[in-house]
Each structure stands twice: as structure tokens, then as C-alpha cells.
Amino acid sequence: MNDNEHTKIKFFSGEKIPLEMHKARMVQRIDLLPIEERLNAIDMAGYNTFLLANKDVFLDMLTDSGVNAMSERQYAAMMMADDSYAGSETFFRLSAVLGDIFETRHFLPAHQGRACENIIANIFVRPGSFAIMNYHFTTTKAHIVRLGGSVVEVVYDEALSAESDRDFKGNFDMNKLETAVGEVGIGNVAFVRIEAGTNLIGGQPVSLSNMIEVSNFCRDRGIPLIFDASLLADNLFFIKTREAEYASWSLADIVKKMASLMDIIYFSGRKLGCARGGGIMTSNDEYFNRMRPLIPLYEGFLTYGGMSVREMEAMAVGIRETLDIHIISQTPLFVEALGKLLLEKAVPIVRPFGGLGCHVDASRFVDHIPQEQYPAGALAAAIYLIGGIRGMERGTLSEQRNWDGSEHLSAMELVRLAVPKRVFTLSHMKFVADRVGWLYKNRDLIGGLEFEEEPDTLRFFLGKLRPIGDWPKKLAAKFISHMPSGM
Numbered sequence: 001m002n003d004n005e006h007t008k009i010k011f012f013s014g015e016k017i018p019l020e021m022h023k024a025r026m027v028q029r030i031d032l033l034p035i036e037e038r039l040n041a042i043d044m045a046g047y048n049t050f051l052l053a054n055k056d057v058f059l060d061m062l063t064d065s066g067v068n069a070m071s072e073r074q075y076a077a078m079m080m081a082d083d084s085y086a087g088s089e090t091f092f093r094l095s096a097v098l099g100d101i102f103e104t105r106h107f108l109p110a111h112q113g114r115a116c117e118n119i120i121a122n123i124f125v126r127p128g129s130f131a132i133m134n135y136h137f138t139t140t141k142a143h144i145v146r147l148g149g150s151v152v153e154v155v156y157d158e159a160l161s162a163e164s165d166r167d168f169k170g171n172f173d174m175n176k177l178e179t180a181v182g183e184v185g186i187g188n189v190a191f192v193r194i195e196a197g198t199n200l201i202g203g204q205p206v207s208l209s210n211m212i213e214v215s216n217f218c219r220d221r222g223i224p225l226i227f228d229a230s231l232l233a234d235n236l237f238f239i240k241t242r243e244a245e246y247a248s249w250s251l252a253d254i255v256k257k258m259a260s261l262m263d264i265i266y267f268s269g270r271k272l273g274c275a276r277g278g279g280i281m282t283s284n285d286e287y288f289n290r291m292r293p294l295i296p297l298y299e300g301f302l303t304y305g306g307m308s309v310r311e312m313e314a315m316a317v318g319i320r321e322t323l324d325i326h327i328i329s330q331t332p333l334f335v336e337a338l339g340k341l342l343l344e345k346a347v348p349i350v351r352p353f354g355g356l357g358c359h360v361d362a363s364r365f366v367d368h369i370p371q372e373q374y375p376a377g378a379l380a381a382a383i384y385l386i387g388g389i390r391g392m393e394r395g396t397l398s399e400q401r402n403w404d405g406s407e408h409l410s411a412m413e414l415v416r417l418a419v420p421k422r423v424f425t426l427s428h429m430k431f432v433a434d435r436v437g438w439l440y441k442n443r444d445l446i447g448g449l450e451f452e453e454e455p456d457t458l459r460f461f462l463g464k465l466r467p468i469g470d471w472p473k474k475l476a477a478k479f480i481s482h483m484p485s486g487m
């Protein structure tokens with residue numbers, strides 16, 4: 001198949017909308033509760049969308065993790081799984097696929113992405129060492145900090161401005177990288193990490209030419225280079241469609257080139273591969289031998305690493321399908337479609353359109369809420385309240401407090417409306433834009449949040465909050481006055 005095929009089908013009207021190159025053959029019923037019940041549900045959940053029960057959610061846009069629609073080939077492969085504790089054929093099949101795609105010699109299975117981060121951090125991070133990266137992910141940073149290390153971020157300043165249209169906002173600023181290594185001292189650098197598709201700053205990609213520069217920099221200095229490929233699919237689509245130099249390359253060749261630049265590659269199979277699990281690949285024997293004993297300790301035996309063999313079979317097929325432009329285009333094209341609908345309603349979102357989801361800029365949407373009152377958390381709760389739409393806070397709530405207990409104010413205050421692959425339709429996107437557009441007009445009614453129960457680590461997962469004042473009730477009353485059905 002020609003990788004550029006997806007751009008060839010056009011509408012006579014000139015309208016650009018995502019055309020699904022698949023059809024739905026199994027579906028799940030969803031319900032939209034009336035707003036009184038949604039108010040009760042978000043209140044019970046401590047205004048934390050992670051704590052909502054899925055039955056109370058209409059459109060689950062929390063994440064794409066483990067919730068992408070799988071292909072018929074993935075389901076078929078699950079039937080072929082070889083269920084054995086040790087030496088499973090499934091492991092060898094998955095290893096062979098990964099070796100073929102990434103041209104790496106070793107594969108270590110793990111139960112999900114953060115498990116890989118735990119193992120990698122255990123090998124490289126020491127008290128006082130520094131992990132330098134384009135941008136952190138929550139669990140990545142938590143493992144590094146737990147071991148006494150620190151994270152240094154070196155994206156361009158514009159990457160943290162939702163309004164900047166700069167392409168490849170996930171790129172490393174090479175001057176900042178050089179300065180960071182100089183400041184911390186090369187001996188204190190645990191590793192450099194490139195995160196494909198930068199989760200916390202709007203799903204913004206890294207260009208292949210930037211990866212080459214970072215790799216050359218690290219190889220010249222003997223610094224291990226680690227690649228978080230969890231969001232590789234979206235990033236790959238953007239390299240293919242936005243980086244002119246590689247437009248004629250096949251997706252397979254782009255992946256091989258990328259992989260050749262890295263010392264260690266890891267991924268969340270919940271994202272990459274549309275299944276549930278994870279893994280680490282390397283061709284470096286020393287790193288492999290150091291990480292290997294930790295797999296049976298933390299994950300499971302070396303040939304399953306905490307995963308179900310059925311998921312491993314689905315993952316092998318899913319990762320191969322990452323080389324199909326019709327599959328990897330789905331999230332970026334739907335993010336763009338939703339983004340355009342939101343922009344028509346003047347809703348502030350992160351530009352340019354990225355992968356993973358549409359990112360609403362809470363610092364402009366609710367600019368009357370101070371960061372200490374979690375504007376993105378409040379907006380996520382309000383979006384659920386008015387639309388039954390579950391997004392995820394990606395702002396100060398998702399940060400850990402500083403050592404002295406003070407708030408670590410996030411560089412961006414975002415609400416991510418994730419677009420898992422092949423799950424939603426254009427009419428769902430229109431519904432989201434309709435409700436978020438209404439909310440934007442009534443944004444003055446949204447107030448802040450404060451903690452009721454605040455966990456020490458990764459507080460955004462389990463923390464419970466309460467509204468400052470009775471704004472949720474007032475917002476619900478206004479909604480009913482405009483939409484008497486409450487739906």
C-alpha cells in the first residue's frame with residue numbers, strides 16, 4: 001500500500017474531514033445521564049475524572065491507553081496464544097516482530113509502560129543524577145524522583161505556549177541540551193530521553209532530524225539515549241506528513257532509522273500496538289544484561305513479563321499495523337477535526353493540532369482561576385458536568401509538590417480530550433464541540449477546586465477535591481435553563 005494514499009480521497013465540496021478506512025463490526029452501547037445525575041457522579045468522584053465510574057460517562061476521552069479499538073486481525077491472533085509460563089511461542093513471535101520492525105536484538109516484556117520506566121530508572125538513576133528529556137511524563141518523572149534523581153526539560157520555550165504554531169514542538173532545543181549537560185556535569189547525566197508525541201504538552205511530535213541531532217550529541221559524549229515510543233504512532237504520522245525530507249520514505253524505513261539512533265527503546269503497549277502491556281528493546285548487551293534480572297523480580301518470567309499471552313499476540317499484530325498509514329492517521333485526523341470545530345467556537349486549544357487528543361488550554365479558558373485552584377482540574381470536572389465527556393487534567397494537579405510542600409505550578413494548564421483510535425465518530429466530535437462551546441460562553445460560572453484528600457505520589461490519580469463555592473450547582477442550573485431536558 002502507498003503510504004500517501006490517505007491524502008488522495010477528496011470531497012467535491014473541498015471539505016476536509018477524517019474518512020474512516022475501516023468499518024465497525026462490534027460496538028458498545030453508551031448512555032448520557034441527565035445533568036442532575038452527572039452532578040452527583042462528579043461530586044462522588046471528588047471532582048476527579050479518574051474516579052468516575054465508566055457507566056456514568058457518555059464519551060470517555062480520558063486517554064487512549066488500552067482503549068483503542070482493536071482490529072479483527074488482533075482478535076484473531078489472540079486465539080493463537082501459547083499459554084505457558086516459560087518459553088511461550090507467543091513471546092518468540094512478539095520478539096520476532098519487534099526485532100523485524102526496530103532491528104533490535106533483545107526484547108524484555110513488561111506489564112505496561114511505567115514498568116519499563118521503573119526498570120530503566122533502577123539501572124541508570126542514582127541520588128543526585130539527572131535525566132534530561134524534551135518533556136517529562138508523570139510516571140517517568142515519579143520513578144526518577146523516587147530514586148533521588150531529577151528531571152531537566154529542554155524543549156523550546158514556544159513548546160510551552162499553547163498559541164505558538166511552531167511545528168514539532170516536541171523537539172529538543174540543542175542549545176538548552178548542551179547547556180544542561182554542561183551545568184549538571186556529564187558524569188551526573190543518567191540518560192537523555194526522547195519522548196515521542198510528548199504527552200503532557202499537547203501531543204506534539206519530535207522531528208526525525210531532531211532525533212538525529214540528539215543522537216549524534218549523545219553518541220559523541222557517551223550518554224545513553226532512551227526512546228519512549230509509547231506515542232510513536234502519532235509521531236510517525238507527523239514525520240511522514242509534515243517533515244518534507246522524509247515524505248517519500250516508507251513508514252517502516254522511518255521507524256528503522258529512528259530505532260538505529262537509540263540505545264534503549266521502551267513503550268506502553270496500551271498505546272503503541274492497541275493492546276495492553278509494554279516492553280523494552282535494545283541491541284546493547286550490557287544494558288540488556290543489567291535490566292534482564294529485574295524482569296522476573298518486578299514483572300514476571302522473561303517470556304511474559306506480567307502480560308497475558310493473548311495481549312502479547314494482539315500487540316504483535318497491532319505494532320505491525322503501526323506501519324499502516326490508514327491506522328495511524330486516525331487519531332491525528334480526528335484531533336484536527338475536533339480542533340477545527342472548537343476553534344470555530346473560539347475555544348482556546350493547543351496549536352498546531354497534535355496527536356493523542358485535543359488539548360483545551362485551561363489557562364485561557366478559565367483565566368479567572370488561579371493555578372493554585374487547579375484551573376485544568378476544574379475545567380475537566382465542568383466538561384464532564386455539561387456533556388458527560390470525561391477528559392483528563394494535565395496541569396498543576398498532575399505535578400508533585402516540591403520537597404518543601406509548596407505547589408509545583410505546571411508550565412501548561414491543559415484538559416486533554418483524548419481521541420482513542422477508531423472509537424469515536426464525527427458526530428461525537430460535533431457533540432463535544434457543541435457542549436464545550438456552550439461551556440466557553442458560560443465560563444465565568446466555573447470556579448476553582450481545593451483538595452479534600454491529597455495522596456503524596458501521583459496525586460491526580462486518586463486525589464479527591466471539592467469545589468470552592470457552589471459553582472457546579474449554578475453551572476448545572478444555567479445548563480438546564482438553556483437545555484431543559486438536562487441531556
Ligand SMILES: Cc1ncc(COP(=O)(O)O)c(C=O)c1O
Binds near residue numbers: 112
Ligand atoms: C509517553 C508515555 N510514556 C509512558 C507512559 C506510561 O505507560 P503506561 O500507562 O502503560 O504505564 C505513558 C502513558 O500514558 C505515556 O504516554
